[in-house]
Amino acid sequence: MRITGARVIVTSPGRNFVTLKIETDQGVYGIGDATLNGREKSVVAYLEDHVIPVLIGRDARRIEDIWQFLYRGAYWRRGPVTMRAIAAVDVALWDIKAKALGAPLYDLLGGRSRDGVLVYGHANGSDLEDTVEAVGRYIDAGYKAVRAQSGVPGLDLAYGVGRGDMYYEPADATLPTETTWDTRKYLRYLPTLFEALRKEHGFDVALLHDGHHRMTPREAAQLGKSLEPYDLFWLEDSTPAENQEAFRLIRQHTTTPLAVGEVFNTIWDAKDLIQEQLIDYIRTTIVGAGGLTHLRRIADFASLWSVRTGCHGATDLSPVTMGAALHFDTWVPNFGIQEYMRHSEETDAVFPHDYRFDKGMLYVGDTPGHGVDIDEALAAKYPYEPRQLPVARLEDGTMWNW
Numbered sequence: 001m002r003i004t005g006a007r008v009i010v011t012s013p014g015r016n017f018v019t020l021k022i023e024t025d026q027g028v029y030g031i032g033d034a035t036l037n038g039r040e041k042s043v044v045a046y047l048e049d050h051v052i053p054v055l056i057g058r059d060a061r062r063i064e065d066i067w068q069f070l071y072r073g074a075y076w077r078r079g080p081v082t083m084r085a086i087a088a089v090d091v092a093l094w095d096i097k098a099k100a101l102g103a104p105l106y107d108l109l110g111g112r113s114r115d116g117v118l119v120y121g122h123a124n125g126s127d128l129e130d131t132v133e134a135v136g137r138y139i140d141a142g143y144k145a146v147r148a149q150s151g152v153p154g155l156d157l158a159y160g161v162g163r164g165d166m167y168y169e170p171a172d173a174t175l176p177t178e179t180t181w182d183t184r185k186y187l188r189y190l191p192t193l194f195e196a197l198r199k200e201h202g203f204d205v206a207l208l209h210d211g212h213h214r215m216t217p218r219e220a221a222q223l224g225k226s227l228e229p230y231d232l233f234w235l236e237d238s239t240p241a242e243n244q245e246a247f248r249l250i251r252q253h254t255t256t257p258l259a260v261g262e263v264f265n266t267i268w269d270a271k272d273l274i275q276e277q278l279i280d281y282i283r284t285t286i287v288g289a290g291g292l293t294h295l296r297r298i299a300d301f302a303s304l305w306s307v308r309t310g311c312h313g314a315t316d317l318s319p320v321t322m323g324a325a326l327h328f329d330t331w332v333p334n335f336g337i338q339e340y341m342r343h344s345e346e347t348d349a350v351f352p353h354d355y356r357f358d359k360g361m362l363y364v365g366d367t368p369g370h371g372v373d374i375d376e377a378l379a380a381k382y383p384y385e386p387r388q389l390p391v392a393r394l395e396d397g398t399m400w401n402w
């Protein structure tokens with residue numbers, strides 16, 4: 001089965017998505033997501049100029065060999081651009097193989113380990129009362145797990161607080177929006193928020209929180225300790241993870257479960273965190289880390305140390321990544337949870353898919369492949385719009401982690 005063509009489709013049904021479509025001489029095609037939020041065009045160029053020319057004529061069934069060819073063959077390894085381009089090819093090839101065999105993708109991975117995939121939704125509010133109500137709306141909508149983000153008293157804009165109700169898109173402007181940050185205000189406020197959430201909603205619902213890389217390891221340890229009475233499912237990205245050793249200090253001081261990894265690209269970013277048992281959940285997902293071929297390697301490695309998966313699933317990952325991730329989640333033995341930020345109706349229409357939400361779970365369908373397609377005619381109606389992620393500064397103007 002030869003690859004006869006491949007092309008990149010950029011569409012912006014409310015936000016930008018980069019999709020790779022690979023065609024074969026058997027008439028079967030596959031699609032993969034290559035979206036890199038705020039830096040989309042870099043992956044478009046990487047694919048069009050450097051990857052597509054070397055794909056034409058190759059045997060589409062040789063997924064592992066093509067993965068190794070693109071990874072080793074580039075010489076310049078890893079990084080978000082390279083690994084997203086590889087992910088797009090990899091997912092499109094898995095899609096092709098599954099379609100050609102007439103099987104849903106999870107069957108090729110080893111079959112079902114579970115009926116449905118536990119997901120968490122994103123509740124966010126401008127202040128404490130607002131956030132308590134927002135979590136309530138998710139519980140009423142059937143969610144069993146909810147991430148709570150809130151405005152912080154004394155700060156204008158905080159991470160994760162969107163303008164709408166069920167949707168949140170941080171890449172909101174052509175030039176980066178500037179936000180202000182103060183960790184002490186945040187550390188004082190957060191335990192009061194989670195106390196109020198548990199008081200109002202009880203302990204059955206799983207509650208999560210994302211620190212978005214803003215604390216130092218000592219501050220993260222303080223937060224983890226102060227949240228222990230509220231039994232979090234996880235505290236995510238409490239400190240930046242470029243230096244994996246930084247998590248040792250946090251781990252020594254708190255039993256709050258720790259999650260990290262949405263910005264990781266390969267197993268090398270997570271190796272020490274996993275084998276030293278410094279984290280509980282690995283957040284790396286399909287599009288971020290070289291596709292299914294590499295993600296399942298990370299998951300198998302993580303299973304040796306009882307680290308479970310918790311794939312990133314913000315709206316900048318297209319429904320193609322969501323579909324592929326759900327097949328992975330349906331199979332992976334050490335599954336933890338899947339993030340699920342709903343896409344807009346426009347996005348769902350451009351990417352028809354067979355996964356569905358029911359009572360806090362997502363279910364993949366049995367369509368051969370990963371079950372997500374692209375309506376190219378509709379996609380063409382939404383041209384690319386340059387958008388960038390916000391930045392954060394401390395109150396004295398110092399650049400900080402957004």
Ligand SMILES: O=C(O)[C@@H](O)[C@@H](O)[C@H](O)[C@H](O)CO
Pocket residue numbers: 037170210212262312313314315316339389
């Ligand atoms: O946990 C998450 O979903 C986030 O941290 C994301 O919202 C992240 O900010 C975006 O994916 C950035 O594009």
Ligand SMILES: [Mg+2]
Pocket residue numbers: 210212236237262
């Ligand atoms: Mg996050």
